[in-house]
Amino acid sequence: MSDSHASPNPHEVAAHEVDPVEAVVPMIPIVLPIVGGVMMFLLAFIAVSMA
Structure with a gap:
């Protein structure tokens, strides 16, 4: 059975995009x-200034 995540060359490091999250x-x-x-x-400043 073939692994869908395996790269053709096992020594090749797959570069992935950096997720901002x-x-x-x-x-x-x-x-x-x-x-x-x-x-x-x-919020305290707003409360005091409105009071």
């Missing part, structure tokens, strides 16, 4: 708390 995923634990903190300060 996979490039962002490692930064999520750093960026998410920072963005959350900025959003909290922005």
Whole structure:
């Protein structure tokens, strides 16, 4: 039975495109708390300025 994912030359390394989602995923634990903190300060500023 033939494997559909096998390349004709096993020593050839298949170059694949970089998925933008996979490039962002490692930064999520750093960026998410920072963005959350900025959003909290922005929402607090809006609440205080409207009061």
